[in-house]
Amino acid sequence: MDVSELIDGLNDKQREAVAAPLSNMLVLAGAGSGKTRVLVHRIAWLMQVEHASPYSIFAVTFTNKAAKEMRTRVEETLRMPVGGMWIGTFHGLSHRILRAHHREANLPEAFQILDTDDQVRMIRRLLKAMNIDEKKWPPKQVAWYISARKDEGQRPKDIQAYDVNEQLLLRVYTAYQDACDRAGLVDFAEILLRCYELLRQQPTLLRHYQQRFRHMLVDEFQDTNSIQYQWLRLLAGQENNMMIVGDDDQSIYGWRGAKVENIKRFLDDFSAQTIRLEQNYRSTANILNASNALIQNNSERMGKSLWTDGNQGEPISIYAAFNELDESRFVVSKIRSWLNAGNALQDCAILYRNNAQSRVLEEALLQEGLKYRIYGGMRFFERQEIKDALAYLRLLSNRQDDAAFERVINTPARGIGDKTLSHIRDCARNESMPLWYAAKAVLEQKHLAGRAATAVARFIELVEQLDDKVTELELSEQAKTTIEYSGLMAMYQAEKGEKGRARVENLEELISACGQYEPPIDEDFSSALQGFLAYTSLESGEGQADEHEDAVQMMTLHSAKGLEFPLVFMVGVEEGMFPSQQSHEESGRLEEERRLCYVGMTRAMDKLYISHAESRRLYGQEKHHSPSRFLRELPEECIEEIRIKTQISRPVNSGRFSASVTHAAFEDSGYNLGQRVLHAKFGAGTVLNYEGSGAQSRIQVNFDDVGTKWLVTAYARLQSL
Numbered sequence: 001m002d003v004s005e006l007i008d009g010l011n012d013k014q015r016e017a018v019a020a021p022l023s024n025m026l027v028l029a030g031a032g033s034g035k036t037r038v039l040v041h042r043i044a045w046l047m048q049v050e051h052a053s054p055y056s057i058f059a060v061t062f063t064n065k066a067a068k069e070m071r072t073r074v075e076e077t078l079r080m081p082v083g084g085m086w087i088g089t090f091h092g093l094s095h096r097i098l099r100a101h102h103r104e105a106n107l108p109e110a111f112q113i114l115d116t117d118d119q120v121r122m123i124r125r126l127l128k129a130m131n132i133d134e135k136k137w138p139p140k141q142v143a144w145y146i147s148a149r150k151d152e153g154q155r156p157k158d159i160q161a162y163d164v165n166e167q168l169l170l171r172v173y174t175a176y177q178d179a180c181d182r183a184g185l186v187d188f189a190e191i192l193l194r195c196y197e198l199l200r201q202q203p204t205l206l207r208h209y210q211q212r213f214r215h216m217l218v219d220e221f222q223d224t225n226s227i228q229y230q231w232l233r234l235l236a237g238q239e240n241n242m243m244i245v246g247d248d249d250q251s252i253y254g255w256r257g258a259k260v261e262n263i264k265r266f267l268d269d270f271s272a273q274t275i276r277l278e279q280n281y282r283s284t285a286n287i288l289n290a291s292n293a294l295i296q297n298n299s300e301r302m303g304k305s306l307w308t309d310g311n312q313g314e315p316i317s318i319y320a321a322f323n324e325l326d327e328s329r330f331v332v333s334k335i336r337s338w339l340n341a342g343n344a345l346q347d348c349a350i351l352y353r354n355n356a357q358s359r360v361l362e363e364a365l366l367q368e369g370l371k372y373r374i375y376g377g378m379r380f381f382e383r384q385e386i387k388d389a390l391a392y393l394r395l396l397s398n399r400q401d402d403a404a405f406e407r408v409i410n411t412p413a414r415g416i417g418d419k420t421l422s423h424i425r426d427c428a429r430n431e432s433m434p435l436w437y438a439a440k441a442v443l444e445q446k447h448l449a450g451r452a453a454t455a456v457a458r459f460i461e462l463v464e465q466l467d468d469k470v471t472e473l474e475l476s477e478q479a480k481t482t483i484e485y486s487g488l489m490a491m492y493q494a495e496k497g498e499k500g501r502a503r504v505e506n507l508e509e510l511i512s513a514c515g516q517y518e519p520p521i522d523e524d525f526s527s528a529l530q531g532f533l534a535y536t537s538l539e540s541g542e543g544q545a546d547e548h549e550d551a552v553q554m555m556t557l558h559s560a561k562g563l564e565f566p567l568v569f570m571v572g573v574e575e576g577m578f579p580s581q582q583s584h585e586e587s588g589r590l591e592e593e594r595r596l597c598y599v600g601m602t603r604a605m606d607k608l609y610i611s612h613a614e615s616r617r618l619y620g621q622e623k624h625h626s627p628s629r630f631l632r633e634l635p636e637e638c639i640e641e642i643r644i645k646t647q648i649s650r651p652v653n654s655g656r657f658s659a660s661v662t663h664a665a666f667e668d669s670g671y672n673l674g675q676r677v678l679h680a681k682f683g684a685g686t687v688l689n690y691e692g693s694g695a696q697s698r699i700q701v702n703f704d705d706v707g708t709k710w711l712v713t714a715y716a717r718l719q720s721l
């Protein structure tokens, strides 16, 4: 391909970065200014012009989705596959190094990743054994402490605990680490730390990677934490070149240890030059100006200005809903119109602050028959039945996996109670051995009562027989046999109702996922099963939905980083939700919430809707919230408010998505909220909402037969009933 093609579609500043001589560089710029595009073109440039081999390129980003997209974009730009190039997430790439050198990292070949759930379970067990009150020391918080220490690169021996509380946490950290090491388990934070330590302790290995990865590139650099920074620095060594791109205004992981100061540190440590991009290509002027105005309320910014020569676009619509159901109904009706106008669902995203907010939106979408896909959240591989099945597979692949052992020893119930388990745990602790071997030892020593002994013996036999049965089988057959032979299938089939059915379907889905799994060519796994298990732990559920199906994209604001969509809904923009309650309590957190709001708004290309609800039921509680302060920070000329203008007295007994709202008059409309009306084509329905005025005004009616529709009031010819 022609080199000029590489830089033709770029502005001067972007071109300067893409075509810069080999050096260390920071590209600092606001949202939508083409940072990721520069990074992709730089990779292509390195290969085309500097004749860099794909093997010498190492590119890091934050999510699997982003990594996948980056690879596709590079391949499209170069018009060839770039298999040998390392493009991945911090965790994915460190995991890959650990796999290749597990022995040097002191890990068994079949080491497993402990996910957050397993981690909490394990800590709970340790707390019990150590006689520590779980109520005073919630396992989740202890897990948080441990991960935070690891993110700082600290092992127990590096920590000086001055007060008794920290001394206690430190003891748990030590015990937890011992247990993980014994079982060959690594948690997420461990993957990075262990890889970092491995490289630091093995100079030959480090040298090997340093000589290989001549060109390092990092996207979303503002969200790196201490250990990630150290890791990058180590790999870069003295000779390699690193291009980082980032935006301090989009740093949203401070709560998890990310350090935006790393940008300044990079400039010093790497004597790097800075290139700033200032033109935004993503959003309309209204969206961009409103986002810029919002972020200006933060202090200590590195300072950037963004402009666009794109069109003004529509104003940002702000919808005041009276509750979360009304909000969902609003969103869904807008998506329906979007679809009816000939657009694709996948060009539309719903963004929310917390995963729990998705459920009510999902229900509304389901009701309207609109397909959706959730990124993050309750992922396929995190569902209970799937984790059960995976735990059996993990135990088959590695008998030292204590977390898997704990999960399945009495699932399905086989009469192995807490007492028996405590015996086994005690033995494991005293003898420093994994639970699996401890169970065998306990049996041999005849410490268990008759019934318990038989149950444990049967379990061990079951796993061993299963192992014999499946070793020679194909992966999907392995999964199928395991799910059936273990009794999991029968157990979930016996579970009544919708939930049981869904679980059985999920297990079947797991079998087909195994069938579709292709081990990566350039990664070294001793078996397909091992590769699959690693994939399930690392892949954040992105394969779950049918990838080719057109669907609305739903995700938290955090997972939307780096992405863009023509139509965006930001829901639940209320005080106490967003900014979150906790952000009032810690300094700096409010500004981080504002950056998150900036990230959310700047995902939108053409149209942005922001909604808030007067009252909301979440986590089983009804809360009354005022609109978020962030809304007041948006300039008036960029927004339009859609609201029911009269005071609405709240319905006493409104059912889910029912239209039984109170009868309050709409200003000027001639219709009442909740009024029953008749439409010539759609039949009878209930008035839900009204927007605009005069000839532009539109009315929303929930028709009994065809569901909710927005109609132009002037043409609707509604008859009152």
Ligand SMILES: Nc1ncnc2c1ncn2[C@@H]1O[C@H](COP(=O)(O)OP(=O)(O)OP(=O)(O)O)[C@@H](O)[C@H]1O
Binding pocket: 009, 010, 011, 014, 029, 030, 031, 032, 033, 034, 035, 036, 037, 038, 247, 250, 280, 281, 282, 561, 562, 563, 564, 602
């Ligand atoms: N010079 C250009 N000409 C036309 N379109 C461009 C140009 N540069 C970038 N774009 C487009 O603008 C959009 C935003 O680019 P990109 O995603 O690279 O921005 P970004 O700075 O990485 O944003 P974020 O901060 O959100 O990650 C993309 O659709 C991209 O293709």
Ligand SMILES: [Mg+2]
Binding pocket: 035, 036, 037, 219, 562
């Ligand atoms: Mg980007």
